[in-house]
Amino acid sequence: MPAYRPEEIEKKWQAHWKAHSTFRTENHSDKPKYYVLDMFPYPSGAGLHVGHPLGYIASDIVTRYKRLRGFNVLHPMGFDSFGLPAEQYAIQTGRHPALTTEKNIETYVQQLSSLGFSYDWSREVRTSDASYYKWTQWIFLKLFNSWYNLDADRAEPLTELTARFAATGSEGIRAAGDDGDRLSFSAGQWALFSEKQKLAAVLPYRLAYQQDTYVNWCPGLGTVLSNDEVKDGLSERGGFPVERRLMPQWNLRITAYADRLLQGLDQLDWPDAVKEMQRNWIGKSIGAEVTFPVLSSEYSVLSSETKADEAASLTTQYLLPNTEIKVYTTRVDTIYGATFLVLAPEHELVDELTTPEQRAAVDEYIAATKRRSERDRMTDVKAVSGVFTGAYALNPVNNEPVPIWLADYVLAGYGTGAVMAVPSGDQRDYLFAKHFNLPIPAISDAQQGLDQQADPTKEGRYINSGIINGLTYKEATQKLIAFLEEKGLGKGKVNFRQRDAIFGRQRYWGEPIPIYYKDGTAYGIAESDLPLVLPEIDEYKPTETGEPPLGRAQDWLYKGKYPYELSTMPGWAGSSWYYLRYMDPTNEARFVSEEAEHYWGSVDLYMGGAEHATGHLLYARFWYLFLKDLGLVSSNEPFQKLINQGMILGRSNFVYQMWMQWQTIPEEELHFPQIYVSKSFKEAMSQNSEEFKSSEKYASYLAQIDEIISRTRAKYPHLKMSLMRHNAPTGEYAYFSKFHVDVNHTDNDVLNISAFRNWRNENRNAEFILEEDGTFICDWEVEKMSKSKHNVVNxxxxxxxxxxxxxxxxxxxxxxxxxxxxxxxxxxxxxxxxxxxxxxxxxxxxxxxxxxxxxxxxxxxxxxxxxxxxxxxxxxxxxxxxxxxxxxxxxxxxxxxxxxxxxxxxxxxxxxxxxxxxxxxxxxxxxxxxxxxxxxxxxxxxxxxxLVEDTVTYPLAINGKVREQMQFAAAATAAEIETAVLASDFLAKHGEGKSAKKVIVVPGRMVNVVV
RNA sequence: GCCGGAGUGGUGGAAUGGUAUACACGAGGGACUUAAAAUCCCUUGCCUUCACGGGCUUACGGGUUCGAGUCCCGUCUCCGGUACCA
Missing domain, CATH: 1.10.730.10 (Isoleucyl-tRNA Synthetase; Domain 1)
Structure with a gap:
């Protein structure tokens, strides 16, 4: 065998591994198991660039290492093969997304194989295969047929819920979700319900449920998106604007698991940043819900003098029966400072509360809010807007009337959609109060600078605060909650920022949701009828009537008569459980056999990008906890250790082009000679100092430019050109434009001029001002690797x-x-x-x-x-x-x-x-x-x-500064070393005549003499 | 704003509180070669010195310590996440 020839030996071994199934892994072994997983790739058309394999290489190293250490290692790879890009491509070209996807996967497999990864390819799964999505649909049906029992703190089959309805009615059932959507009924009433009524009663309990929901509607993509698919008001894929819209949607009740998802984080060996992101995303807050009774419109019309006179009879005479506003607050201690209420414009009581005088203003405000897209609202955070409804509520702790306002800074979806505004303690409320001239009373003796801004301090003692005057934060909070609970006007409450996950997409290339409709009621299809196969359609666009693409499918009916649900599952459905399927990828009877699931347990090492912190990693944990509740999996969490590989960024190269003034000559087919300047030229010219302008270098640069200009004039006599000199505002000699140049045309920042000339037609006749050594040096910058920046390395x-x-x-x-x-x-x-x-x-x-x-x-x-x-x-x-x-x-x-x-x-x-x-x-x-x-x-x-040595070389230092080395026997004691150092001429040479105050000997390490 | 993370040569980076700058790239010099590639050898943090040597240096300012890139306090910059969440 001659010199090292990777091209030969690598092909040889890749073929060998494939032919001999070297990395095939069995589900039983005497060896301990270890599961190494790479995050599920979406097979994009562009293939892999040099940044993609980073995590795969690392996980493959761990895999091969663990094998050498005697582990039975599961290291699979597969593809998250449903998704938007293939579908967008299909819309443009009519090419079936399955074909595009297939081709892309081939490229991926080829590229991954050429890197020598030791995957067990016999376990490959693809989410778009019916044999896989059969089980995704199966899990959906399990969610559809389950509810969350808060007393047991776990999901249970719906049959247990309906059994309780039959026995005792809806009384006493505590289920995750909003009780406001649920009926109350007795066992007797339940027995009399029709099938349709029963299903309607059960629907709001299901973990997969349909409901009118405010969604992120993306007209550009023709679908709804989940919160994590929206960045800065634009869709993450495609960058289209996104707006809020109320639409009937399938949702998964992930909020039922919010607390367990939060608690579970503590046991995980994950990067703190990811855990923290999940904590913030779940957003648990501990506070109180407080009820504000509402005053009737008769009160609103009183003159301000009469209002004062009527203060005593507010609770008797003007109280509006059966109407109250619940607010959520984490600072109930500040309630005496609540001088007004603010409702979300979408709040259900808005219509009822608005007085005739304010009707026009309120309607106008609500209309304006709707027009404002989500994106505007986000970029325009500082602008204060709002409108007075004309109505008043009563502060339950002191019976003071407080005006009720609307503002879009209050979100309909969080808490109760209403806040008590405490302008002295909350900056948003403060700005609002300033803007609308509302009072800002202090509530604590520790608050400072209230003329400038709010002060949310919890220090000090309360003032202007009725029953809590003089108390501290903790005392006040306890006393108020007790007071409100006793009066039935409030209670302690935990809130989560996290919303239920919208589960439908109005798209084609995804798992069909296994639901059909009979008389307008949703039914899950029978498990025995799975998979519900994605039908063929003629075009991948919505129908003329605005239905999702599946509306185009011909004769697509359950049992030949019932229409199917037309939306498909989101991208994260298939990726929420794929790691389980790898354990037993071809099982036709079960999503994973019990035996395989018990053997492999959970993923020991999960390698992937940080961009999945709050999406995939949260959804997958949610599905796992749910499957665990049903007794289908056995660990506590799916991914024990997580590593986020960092992104590899591109190193872009740039050329500078000098600005010229041209007189164009259209009749001639002329490619004007662009002038490109090497890096040091541009830097020198841009520095713009008088000193430089009087230098020889400067003169030589000018001469070079003149030379190019005269040469060009000679070549193109009709062309008029001159350098744009002396940029007046900055005084710079010349303007330069900066252009990306393909990094494949440079080597160590040295431009390959002929490659550059051929790269783009307009550079064909380009002129170059070079460095003294005759090379052209490009500038460089670190940017994300992308095609448009010409810095992609294959x-x-x-x-x-x-x-x-x-x-x-x-x-x-x-x-x-x-x-x-x-x-x-x-x-x-x-x-x-x-x-x-x-x-x-x-x-x-x-x-x-x-x-x-x-x-x-x-x-x-x-x-x-x-x-x-x-x-x-x-x-x-x-x-x-x-x-x-x-x-x-x-x-x-x-x-x-x-x-x-x-x-x-x-x-x-x-x-x-x-x-x-x-x-x-x-x-x-x-x-x-x-x-x-x-x-x-x-x-x-x-x-x-x-590794044991006979002698050790010690560095000798004076006051921490190393001066010399000295050898000692490895066995020498600290005392022996100290004696030997002091006996040597070390101190005499370096001690500046001082004597040793102290000698520090660190055995095996170093000696430090303090003088 | 809030929550994370990071600032070390021209570049990527190394360093259980114990000789800062390992390893590699790049650059400079040399050998081999008709030449190139490949390979090998030497130099390479900054300042100072003919040299020996000396001084300085881990974003900045303090502190703890015999000793700090590493620990503590403050400041600045960059990157990532997140945001009218009551």
């Missing part, structure tokens, strides 16, 4: 040139896995050189394998065992970049030692094998082992005794 090209092993090593070498870091292709030559050096340890001078069986020297053993120790430590803490450095140091040292000994190099092959599996497999075979067997070998054993 891994296939690098694999062709350097090999997959080099790419794997280099991606790891770039820096800590979790960090964001820029890609720079140049560095790959370093790891490529390392692999060649490693090869040469086995094949001196790239000749045939030439290893000796001589016993290893202590120096060689030390190098080896330090490597074993550190490689192991690094991989256990996912510090892959330092392992690669370690391998480089090890190989450098063994090369220097001219070590070609089997005893040292054979274990080294094992150490490197998780990182560079092809090279390792090749050498392993050359060493005489069975082909393809390195993944079933055992990791070399670390032996401490080879």
């Amino acid at each position: 891994p296939n090209i690098l694999i062709d040139k350097y090999g997959a092993d080099a790419l794997r090593l280099y991606e790891m070498f770039l820096g800590p896995l979790e960090q964001y870091k820029p890609w720079n292709t140049n560095g790959i030559s370093g790891v490529s050189g390392f692999l060649k050096k490693f090869w040469r340890l086995f094949h001196p001078e790239d000749g045939p394998l030439a290893l000796t069986d001589e016993p290893a020297t202590p120096a060689e053993l030390k190098v080896l065992h330090r490597a074993i120790q550190k490689a192991q430590e690094d991989i256990e803490k996912f510090s892959f970049n330092t392992s690669v450095s370690l391998f480089m140091i090890t190989v450098n040292e063994l090369t220097a030692l001219k070590c070609h000994k089997r005893a040292i190099l054979e274990p080294l092959v094992l150490l490197v094998s998780p990182y560079a599996p092809h090279l390792a497999e090749e050498l392993w075979q050359e060493l005489g082992h069975k082909a393809g067997s390195i993944s079933t070998a055992s990791y070399p054993e670390f032996r401490e005794e080879f």
Whole structure:
């Protein structure tokens, strides 16, 4: 075997692994199990760029390492193959999304295979396969047929709920969700209900339920989106505007699990940032719900003098019966400072409360709010807007009348859709009060600067606060809640920011929701009729009547007569449980067999991007908890350890073009010569100092420009051109435009001028002002890797040139896995050189394998065992970049030692094998082992005794500054060392004549003399 | 605003409170070669010095410590998340 040829050995081993199913994993083993999972990729048409495999490489290293350490490792890969891009493409081209998806997956599989990942491809799943989504639909039916029993704090089958209805009616049932939507009835009434009435009564209890919901409607995509699919008021995919709309929707009752999703985070080995994001997303707050009675319109019309006179009879004479406003507050202690109420414009009482005088203003405000898109509301946070309804409510603690306002800063969907405004304690309320000239009374003796802003302090004692005057925060809160509870006007309450998850999409390329309608009532289809297969349609657009694309399906009816639900499931449906299917991917009888589920349990290591923090990771946990409630899975959480690999950013290159003034000559087909200037030229010209302008360099630059201009004039005599000089406002000599240049046309920022000329037609005749050494240097910047920035690096090209092993090593070498870091292709030559050096340890001078069986020297053993120790430590803490450095140091040292000994190099092959599996497999075979067997070998054993030294070199420092080194026996005691240092001439040489005050000896480390 | 995270050479980065800048890229010099590629050797944080050496340096300012990139307090900058959530 001659020189290291990755292109040969990598193909060879990839074919071998495939042909021999080397990485096929069994569901039973005497070995302990370990489950390593990569986040489910959506197979996009663009294929992988160099940033995508980062996490896959890391997880593959862990996988291969764990195999060497004696684990039975499950390491699967599959595709989240339903999704918007394929469908958008289908709308444009008429090409079936299934075909596009299939083709994209092929590309992915090819690319992943060429990186040498050790996936068990026999377990591959695709969410768009009916054999997979059959079970996604099955889980949906389980949700549809379950309710959440708050007393048991778990989901239960609906049959248990209906049994209780039959026995005792709706009385005493505590279920997650909004009781306002539910009927109350006795067992007798239940018995008399028709089937339709029964289903209607049960619907608001289901974990998958249909309801009119305010949704993020995206007209550009023709569908609704969930909150995490909307960024800054635009759709995450496609960037289309999104607006609020009330529509009937399928929802999943994730809020039933809010508290358990929150509690469960504490046991997880996840990045704190992700856990914190989930906590914020769930948004638990502890506060109180307080009821404000409402005054009748007779009160509103009183003159201000009469209002004062009537103060005593408010609660008797003017109280509006059966009407009250509930507000939610986390600061019930500030209630005496509540000088007005604010309702969301959508609040159900708005119509009833508005007085005739205010009707026009209120209607106008509500209309304006509707017109304002979500995006406007977000970008326009500072602007205060609102309107007075004309009505008043009574503050329940002091019976003071407070005006009721509307404002869009109050959200209909949170709490009760109404707040008590405490302008002295809440900045929003403060701004509102200032704007509308409402009073801002202080409520605590610790509040400060109320003429400028609100002060939400909990310090100090209450003032102007009736029964809590003089109390502290804690005392006041307790007293008020007790007071309100006694009067039946309030109670302590926990609120969550998290909303139920909207589960329908008005799109084609997704799982059909297994629901049909009979007489307008929703029924789940029978489990035995699953899968409900996605029907073929003629076009992938909504119907003329505005129904989702599935409305186009011909004769698509349940049992030949009942229409199906026309929306499909969102992208996150299939990805919420895929990791379970990998355990038993072809089971036709169950979503995963009990046996497989018990063996594999939960995912031990989950690798993926941080962008899934609040979407996928929350939904998947929710589905897992639900399945657990039904006794279908056995762990507490699906993903024990999570690592977010950082994004690899692009390193963009730029050229500067000088602005010229042209007189165009349309009749001639002329490509004007653009003038591009090298980096240092642009920098010099932009610095704009008088000193520079009088320099020789400046003169030479001007001469170069003039030269180009005259040369161009000679070439194109009709063309009039001049440099745009002297930018008056800034005084700069010239203007420059900055353009991205394809990074494939540069090497170490040096532009390949001919490639650049050919890249774009308008550059054909470009002129270049070069550096003194004749090169053209581009500027650079770190940006996200994207096509439009021309900084995308394709891994296939690098694999062709350097090999997959080099790419794997280099991606790891770039820096800590979790960090964001820029890609720079140049560095790959370093790891490529390392692999060649490693090869040469086995094949001196790239000749045939030439290893000796001589016993290893202590120096060689030390190098080896330090490597074993550190490689192991690094991989256990996912510090892959330092392992690669370690391998480089090890190989450098063994090369220097001219070590070609089997005893040292054979274990080294094992150490490197998780990182560079092809090279390792090749050498392993050359060493005489069975082909393809390195993944079933055992990791070399670390032996401490080879690291023990006879002597230790100590740095000697004076006052912490190192001055000299001194050797001591490893066994020397601190006292012996101290004596020896003081006896030496160390102090005389460096002590500036001072005497030693104190000597600190850290055994094995260093000596510090304090003078 | 709030919640996370990070600031170390020209670049990516390393460093259980114990010799800061390992490893690699880039750059400079040299060897081999007709030449190129490949490979090998030397130099490479900054300032100062012919040199030996000396001084400075981990965003900035303080502190704790015999000793701080690492711990504590304050400030600045950048990145990510999130936001009228009552």
